[in-house]
Amino acid sequence: MRFVVTAGPTREPLDPVRFISNRSSGKMGYAIAEAAIADGHDVTLISGPVCLRAPSHAKVVTITTASELHDALLECTNECDVLVMCAAVADYKPVSVASRKMAKPREKFTIEFEPATDVLSAISKSPRDFFVVGFAAETHDIEARAQQKLRAKNCDMIVANDVSRNEIGIGADENEVVIIARDGDLRRIARAEKKIIARELVKIICTEAKKVLTKKSR
Numbered sequence: 714m715r716f717v718v719t720a721g722p723t724r725e726p727l728d729p730v731r732f733i734s735n736r737s738s739g740k741m742g743y744a745i746a747e748a749a750i751a752d753g754h755d756v757t758l759i760s761g762p763v764c765l766r767a768p769s770h771a772k773v774v775t776i777t778t779a780s781e782l783h784d785a786l787l788e789c790t791n792e793c794d795v796l797v798m799c800a801a802v803a804d805y806k807p808v809s810v811a812s813r814k815m816a817k818p819r820e821k822f823t824i825e826f827e828p829a830t831d832v833l834s835a836i837s838k839s840p841r842d843f844f845v846v847g848f849a850a851e852t853h854d855i856e857a858r859a860q861q862k863l864r865a866k867n868c869d870m871i872v873a874n875d876v877s878r879n880e881i882g883i884g885a886d887e888n889e890v891v892i893i894a895r896d897g898d899l900r901r902i903a904r905a906e907k908k909i910i911a912r913e914l915v916k917i918i919c920t921e922a923k924k925v926l927t928k929k930s931r
């Protein structure tokens with residue numbers, strides 16, 4: 714199968730030297746890309762700024778902002794079977810980007826933000842013939858919130874993880890996930906290295922994607 718995997722954070726610039734971003738390390742997305750390659754799939758990895766070595770045998774596309782990620786996805790999902798949306802995309806961006814470095818403020822100041830595109834929703838709600846796996850980063854009500862996102866973003870499957878704990882999830886080497894399918898089927902993968910979680914995830918994704926893609930091609 715042909716996988717497109719997104720990984721890492723996005724950065725939304727404030728001026729030529731400053732940006733707003735998040736703590737995503739890209740480890741989960743990179744591990745999924747590696748696992749899919751090891752399982753014999755074609756992989757395009759769309760990556761935000763991370764400090765990880767690109768997997769050999771993947772086509773790697775680098776992006777910085779949410780809007781660049783959207784553009785890259787429009788191109789890369791043209792010919793894919795599975796999209797795994799693991800990137801931690803900005804939800805908001807500064808209304809204006811200063812062309813020169815902003816001077817140090819002497820007093821309290823306010824920056825105005827506006828919503829960034831919800832890339833997953835935009836891609837997933839457009840006519841498509843590929844299987845979409847979203848991720849849900851939650852600090853509370855994990856399953857209920859993930860289920861809501863699955864429906865709101867028109868995903869085929871969503872992978873929820875707890876980002877309130879330092880030892881798992883965002884930035885950590887380990888994770889613990891709940892996988893929810895569109896029909897409500899729920900599976901858990903217990904705490905393990907992200908590489909191990911990724912192998913299990915790729916297996917589950919392939920099984921479910923094959924079912925959906927075969928139905929569509931009938």
Ligand code: CTP
Nearest residue numbers: 798800802803804830831832833847848849850
């Ligand atoms: N996502 C996206 N574009 C955004 C924000 C999120 O494509 N601007 C995608 C993520 O890649 C992930 C899914 O949406 O696959 C859920 O992301 P998450 O951060 O859990 O939820 P949000 O939609 O950002 O909602 P909230 O921050 O309110 O929990």
